[in-house]
Structures are given as structure tokens and as C-alpha cells.
Amino acid sequence: MRATLAIVRKDLRIEWRTRETATTLAVLGVLLVTVLAFAHDPDPDAAPLLVPAVLWSAMVFTGLLGVERGFLLEREQDCLAGLRGAPIDPTALYAAKLTVNVLLLGATHAVVVPLTGLFLHVDLWPVLPSLAVVLLLGTVGFAAVATLFAFVTVRLRTRQVMLPLLVLPLLIPLLIAAVKATEAVLGRGLGGAPDALGVLVSFDVIFVTAGALLFPAIVKD
């Protein structure tokens, strides 16, 4: 736990000094929402229907790039060797990277969500608490899978394509549930999609646990 906090603090400090990832991800998110909103050019009445799709498409693209940066950072000057050599449980490393990724993606959401509401004529303010729950659940599940595979692909020559190739199929169930839950939030309220919420919660539990259990097995060699 202390090791996890130390790595989280380290990563956040690096991020705070450079502001590299958060800034680029936020701008990328803005551009994606712009492109997606304009690509469809919907009628004002139909525009709110696009909100779940736009939100989660932007989330996938920014997420994939953001998660990859976490381990690229460690690869420079071979910091990863240092982390592996440190007397800490590899699970702590996974937990730390997962936490940092969730925080970074959360910061991106803070920019992307209001903008989506603005472009697509939806007042997201009243539903913000339940939307935040769905976003958090979706982001944790996303990061649980993507963090693990970012560690795998960071050493591959073909990493830019390999990461999406490996994680997108695994994430499809999460994305279906997230989109359905977001639809429910905007319509009948969060209680309207118990199944989607169930998938989100169980996906998070299964893959955070599996990630924490399997990460040590791939770090040690």
C-alpha cells in the first residue's frame, strides 16, 4: 500500500511538472468530440441520442493513448528495471499504474463531458452524479485491462497498433454496458439499466482482480 502510494505520487509529480499527458489527452478529447459531433451533424432534436456514443468513443481513443504513456515513461532511461528491482510487490506497481491511469482519464472526462453536453445540446448538470458513477465504473474497467496490456505492448516494436488490437475485443462488453448505462442515465435514470450496471461492476471486479493476480506473473521475468 505504501509502495503503491509512493509510485502514484511519483507519477503524479512527473505529470504535474510536465503536464504533458493531461494536456495532450484533454486536447485530443476536445478534438475527438468535435470531429464526432460534426461528422454526424445531427438535427438538434436527435443530437442527445448521440451522447453515449460520442462520450465512449472519445473515452476509448484518449484512454488507449493515455494508458500507453504510463509505461513509456518508465521505459525511458530504463526506470522499469529499477521498479522491478525495487523490493516491492509487483501488485503494488499494477495498483499504482491503474490508479494513475484512472486519475488521468478522469481529468480528461472533466473536459470531454461538458463539451459533449454543449455540442449535443444536453444539459448534463442534473444527471452529473449518476453519469459520474457510470464514467467511473467504465474507466476503472477500461484501465484494469488496458494497464496490464500496456505493460505487454510497451516493449513491442508494433506497440501503437498492438495495444488497441489486444484490448478492444476484451473491452467490447464493457463498452456495450457503458453505453447502455449512459443511455439510461440520460433517459430513465440510473435505475433503468440494472443489467448494464451489473456488467460494469462485475467487469471491474473480475478484471481488477485478475490483473492484480496475473501482473506479477508477467513482471517477474
Add this chain to the structure above:
Amino acid sequence: MELWLGAIGCAGLVGALYVALLVAPAAVGESVAQRILYLHAPSAFAAYGCIFVVAIASAVYLWKRSEAADRVAVAAAEVGVLMCTLVLVTGSIWGRARWGAWWTPDPRLTLTLILWAIYLSYVLLRAFGGDDEEIAPYAAVLGIFGVLAIPAIRVSARLMKGMHPSVLAPREGGSGLADPSMKLAFWGGTVAMVLVAVTLVLLRTRLERAERETNALRRLADAAEGVGG
């Protein structure tokens, strides 16, 4: 042994298809296109079998670091993708004949498509990931994650609208396969298809082993040459 298994499997497939196409009566309320079921469903059984073999072999590999288990995982993943492709293609043709659409976001179709994508990415990781020893643990994690995702895929896929026929489900007047010859074609075909899959996995495992031995020898030869020159 592979030869015998393969021969029995292939003969069984031909026999099952003969019964399916020429002996079995048409299913109630279905066109002739329904008979593709006798190829479609056996491939599905074989595909799911392969996928579970990948997951189990991957777990054994991570646990024991047994290279033999890793070879089985590689082989089963490739055969699994092949069988999944068969399921998707035959299913798509059937869907077109029955519903007039090549594709519908049905739970079972979605599940098969996603599993196909997961294990295709596994095969791609093995193909382009570099060194076998280096990539094996990572691939093993993916092999396990694929099966862990099945419950989530099943439930989330049900959130979408679908219309897959449920031939095996019990209904009024027994299951969809009423006639004994239909049962024979269905289950005979399944056994034969599984045998074919097992044969392919065994052959592919042997090939993988030969490949790795060749690579090791080549590295050894290179090293020796480096020392000698």
C-alpha cells in the same frame, strides 16, 4: 495417432453431412437452409472447446512455466480462430437465408464475434510479438482474459436486440431436433468436428515444437559461427 484421429474425424464429418443433407427430414417451419446447422453448431462446439483449451493451457503455463502447455495454447488458439471463423461464416449464410440479413446484433452472434476477435488478437500477438519465450507469459494472460470475459460478454450482449434461433432449447413437442436422424447428424457431426479440431491442435503443437527446436538450433549455429569466425 494424429493420422487415425484425423481420418476418423473426416470420415465422421462426411457421414454426418450425408445424414444431414440427404436422410434427415426438414425441420418444422424451416427452409432447406436450416441444414447448415449441422455444420454450424459442431464448429461452434469445437471452437468453444479450443478456447477453453487455450485458457487452461495458458494457466498451466503461467503456473508451471511448462513450455509444452504453451505450445498447446498456441495451437488451440489458431484452431479456435479457424473454427470460430467457420461458425461466423456458416451462421452469416444461414442468417441471410432466414432473416434476410447477413448480420444482426444478437447475443450469440456477438459473443462468437468478440471471442473470435480476442483469439485473433492472441494469434497476432504470437505472430508479431517477437521471441516466443518472451511473449509467452503475455499471451497466456490474454488467453485467460478471453475466457474471463465470457460472462460479461454474454450479459452485455443480451442488452442488445437479437433473434437467434434456439434449435436445442426444449419447446412444445420436444427439442427442434425431433427425428433420430437429425440427432445423429447433429451429435455425430459434433463429435467428428471435435475430432478434426483435436487432430489439428495435435499437428499444430508438433509443428510448433519443431519450429522452436529449429530456431534454437539456428541460434546455436549462429553463436558457434560467431565464436569460430
